[in-house]
Amino acid sequence: MIAEAPLALEKEFNPWLTAETRFNEAAEKLGLDDGMRKVLRSPAREICVHIPVMMDDGRIEVFTGYRVQHSIARGPAKGGIRFAPDVTLDEVRALSSWMTWKCAVVNIPFGGAKGGVICDPTILSAIELERITRRYTAEIIEFIGPERDVPAPDMNTDEQTMAWIMDTYSMHHRQTVTAVVTGKPVNLGGSRGRSEATGRGCLIVTLQALKRFGLEPSNTRVVIQGFGNVGGMAARLMARAGFKIISIIEYDGAVYNPHGIDVNALLKHRKETGSILNFAEAENMDRDEALFLECDVLLPAAKENVLHSQNASRIRARILCEGANGPTTAAADQILADRRIFVIPDILANAGGVTVSYFEWVQDRQGFFWNEQLVNGRLEEIMVNSFKDVTGYGEKHSVNNRTAAYMLALDRVAFAIKLRGIYA
Ligand code: NAD
Numbered sequence: 130m131i132a133e134a135p136l137a138l139e140k141e142f143n144p145w146l147t148a149e150t151r152f153n154e155a156a157e158k159l160g161l162d163d164g165m166r167k168v169l170r171s172p173a174r175e176i177c178v179h180i181p182v183m184m185d186d187g188r189i190e191v192f193t194g195y196r197v198q199h200s201i202a203r204g205p206a207k208g209g210i211r212f213a214p215d216v217t218l219d220e221v222r223a224l225s226s227w228m229t230w231k232c233a234v235v236n237i238p239f240g241g242a243k244g245g246v247i248c249d250p251t252i253l254s255a256i257e258l259e260r261i262t263r264r265y266t267a268e269i270i271e272f273i274g275p276e277r278d279v280p281a282p283d284m285n286t287d288e289q290t291m292a293w294i295m296d297t298y299s300m301h302h303r304q305t306v307t308a309v310v311t312g313k314p315v316n317l318g319g320s321r322g323r324s325e326a327t328g329r330g331c332l333i334v335t336l337q338a339l340k341r342f343g344l345e346p347s348n349t350r351v352v353i354q355g356f357g358n359v360g361g362m363a364a365r366l367m368a369r370a371g372f373k374i375i376s377i378i379e380y381d382g383a384v385y386n387p388h389g390i391d392v393n394a395l396l397k398h399r400k401e402t403g404s405i406l407n408f409a410e411a412e413n414m415d416r417d418e419a420l421f422l423e424c425d426v427l428l429p430a431a432k433e434n435v436l437h438s439q440n441a442s443r444i445r446a447r448i449l450c451e452g453a454n455g456p457t458t459a460a461a462d463q464i465l466a467d468r469r470i471f472v473i474p475d476i477l478a479n480a481g482g483v484t485v486s487y488f489e490w491v492q493d494r495q496g497f498f499w500n501e502q503l504v505n506g507r508l509e510e511i512m513v514n515s516f517k518d519v520t521g522y523g524e525k526h527s528v529n530n531r532t533a534a535y536m537l538a539l540d541r542v543a544f545a546i547k548l549r550g551i552y553a
Contacts, residue, residue, distance in 0.1 A: 141458045142434045144223035150459035152226070155535035158528060165543050168551075172199040172222055173240075178268035180246070182260045194246040194265045198278055199225035202545040205276055206242035207232060207483060209283025209312075210265075210290070212258070216245035220433075224283075227454055228483070230538035231476040235515045237487040242278050244269075250285045262290050266297040273298065275308035275494065281486050282312040284432075288324075292317055308493035311486035320489035322504035323482075328362025328430075329505065330481015331452045332370060333512040334473050335426055338448050341471065342425070346371035350387075350424040352446070354378040355431030356405060359452045359479065361396065363428055368392040372426075376419045377405055380431075383419035384411035421445055429456035436461050444470060451475035466529050474531040476538065477519050484511050 140146060149170070156166050176196045184190050195218055198206040208228035221243045229241025246265055250258060272278055282291055291310045295317065298309045307318030315321060322329070339349060350373050353360045360377070368374050373389035384390065384405050391410060398408045406413050420427070420435070423445040429435045430452030436444065441461035449465065450473045451457065457465070457472075465472055485508055492498050499507075523533030 138437065138439070141437055141460045143219055144433055144455050145219035147455060147459040148223040148226050151462075151531065151535050152539070155532055155539050158526065158532065159536050159539055159543075161539065161543060165546065168546060169200075169539060169542060172197045172225055173201060174198040174272070175218070175222070176269055176272060177218070178265065180261060180264045180268060182257065182264060184257055185254050192246055192248050192261055192265075194244065194268065195221045196242065196244040196269045196272060196278070196280075197221045197225040198240070198242040198272070200229040200240040200542060201277075202229075202542050202549065203233060203240055204238035205240065205274075206278035207239035207281070207311075207486065208242040208244070209281045210244035210246070210286050210294075211283040212246050212248050212250045212261075212285040212290075214247060214249040216247045221245045224454060227476055229542060230535060231480050231483055232487075233538035233541040234476050234519065234534050235480045235484050235511050236518075236541070237484060237511075239279070239483070239487065242280070243283070244280055245283075258290070259293055262286075262293045263297045266294045267301070270298060270301055273309060275306060275490070279308070279486075279490060280310050281483070288312055288314045288319060291319075308490050311489040313489070318489070318493045320485055320492055320504060321499065321501040322508065323485045323489055324358070325362045325366065326485035326504075326508060327359045327452065327479050327482035328364075328366055329508060330484065330512050331359070331363040331428060331430070331450055331478055332366045333481070333509055334478055334516045335367070335428075335448065335450050336370070337513060337516040338426075338450070338471055338473055342447060344425060347373070349373060349426060350375045351426040351428060352376040352378070352419060352422050352424045353452075354420060354427075354429045354435065354456075355453065356395075356399070357430070359482075360428065360430030363430060363452055364392045365396070375424060376414065376422055378416050378419045378431075379405050380416070382406045383414040383416045384408050385414045385419060385422070386411040426450055429453050432456070434458055436465075438464065441465055442468070444468070447471060449473065451478045454479065462529075462531060472530050473516075474519075474534045477515055477530070477534050480515065481508055481512055484508055 224243035232239040313319035376385045421443040427446035433455035436457040438460040441464035
């Protein structure tokens, strides 16, 4: 029995199995026919490349990279590229399918894709990272493009990475093609508001959820895991909106203050010391314990598989806003449902990023750029409408928010496929 537990958890942690479980449940509830299930389940294209790179010390190293395009039924494939030592094809597959569903939930005209390169950015120089990025781009170049597949940043990639991809693609095409990637620097065709869009989206949907609990930001206690792009920005925006951020959790520990943390001061402290720990205005706490603090909103914004069958019963939050992709395993879904935790599923909660990526793509193609107010206003409209669409769908079909989001998305993608027909 003891030997079986890690194996069972390992299976539970496979993101592709999580994606499949949720897909099957939604497909069943929608009554999708077998053929459509097969089309929607399998990624349309999986590319694997082995990239030779000259390292700084003169050695040649070969890195493996993936690009999975799950669907182009509703428009060009869209999704980030991550650099990490433990990237797997199953993970990239799952993430690509979540992008399809995410774009459909917020009703923007994109399909889904994801990319990953197996490498450890912490031990690579900037030049080595640039070489990996450019060669990876060259290897997948015929499969990407503004009308084909539009990459974006994800874990350990950023606007500099996007600038290199844009430049490599543009050099091959002998013209500047800004719309080939999103998440670029603003002065290179990036959109205002993009860097904070995912965190802002989390804030917008959380504000919608509060209404259901009669909560005001001032009496809402928030615990945030991950103080990076998504979590750091969500923390700043939520604090500015009056929320009480009682704990921030990072990989090396957590900080806790029941009266609320000064987020800007904590960001400054981390910049100066390299860690959130030992912050004068909060006490240090064990990172695993902080996840189970009593709070109103728990916002996991670090990585996948944080909440699972072995710990979901310990959560003491009323609202779970999934800033990260796949922070909850499928096996934990029922536990959360039984405990009546209001889940804002990842494919809705963190869709602010891809929504402003869509705005960036539109602006690049128009060659006409919007001010931040316009970007944020349009983002808010889409996020609020999507929240209402998902919760309304859930109420109509008596299913929880996650199943509702999947059903809504599958329905929209299946509709597009039916209209287009199967090309033979
Ligand atoms: P990031 O690298 O900027 O931030 C992640 C943070 O989490 C880092 O500060 C890291 O130190 C911390 N972390 C890592 N492991 C941890 C652990 N075990 N416990 C606590 N903290 C830990 O990445 P990001 O862009 O903020 O992405 C975070 C998640 O959000 C990922 O799942 C990503 O796929 C998802 N996401 C990001 C965006 C976006 O626009 N950046 C959009 C949608 C979804």
